[in-house]
Amino acid sequence: MLTIARLFGKSPFSPLQSHMKKVGSCIKKLTEIFQEIENQNFEKIEALVAELSKLEHEADLTKNDIRNHLPRSLFLPIDRGQFLEILSIQDGIADKAEEIGNLLLLCPRNSLKVFTPTFQEFFKKNLETFWDTRQIIKEFDELLESSFGGAEAAKVKAMVDQTAYKEYQAEVLKTA
Known part of the structure; x- marks a missing residue:
């Protein structure tokens, strides 16, 4: 027989917050990239974009772990579909940050000005x-x-x- 605590399950918000923290790391890195564009430091930009890709991958791993371990219990504190939608939106932010970084690398250097x-x-x-x-x-x-x-x-x-x-x-x- 399930105990009351197991019936309700652990809060899914802690993993969601952990994922959002990783998304925040992607946004911080993207901000650094834009600062280096202002400084015209192209070698640093390439390194930062590589770091951004690694951070986005870490966020993806966290997202996948959350999806794979999200309980299907009847009593989640939030609708499962809405929870997964929030997770997908967060993931989309990290994905877009990585895409922007990669697109900036494709731009001719002389077009990356102030x-x-x-x-x-x-x-x-x-x-x-x-x-x-x-x-x-x-x-x-x-x-x-x-x-x-x-x-x-x-x-x-x-x-x-x-x-x-x-x-x-x-x-x-x-x-x-």
């Missing part, structure tokens, strides 16, 4: 949106402890609203 102020603002706003999203993922444990209600839920909802607005601002900059 970025326009609009692009820099766009990139910065996207970074802010990512780091806010990462913070929301970090809050999942507290949200679970509060049974997805009360002050913690209100706090996370406000964070989500703020992040959604930053995403909107980034979209506006993209079309500017």
Whole structure:
């Protein structure tokens, strides 16, 4: 007979947070790549893109491990499909970071010059949106402890609203 604890299973949020931390490492590395483009340090860029690819692979391994070990119990604190969707979105962020790095290596060096102020603002706003999203993922444990209600839920909802607005601002900059 299953014990109550086994019936409910362990929280899946810790592995999700671990994966998001690895995605964050990819974003940090991409930020370093853009800084080196500003410095016109092309040898360093190649090394950073290689490091980014390794970090993205580590994130993929974590993602696969989560998918392979996610319990199918009846009582996950979140719908399994929604959980896997969050994981896929996180994975997509790491994938896009790697793709951007690889595409930058394909560009002729003379085309990699200082970025326009609009692009820099766009990139910065996207970074802010990512780091806010990462913070929301970090809050999942507290949200679970509060049974997805009360002050913690209100706090996370406000964070989500703020992040959604930053995403909107980034979209506006993209079309500017």
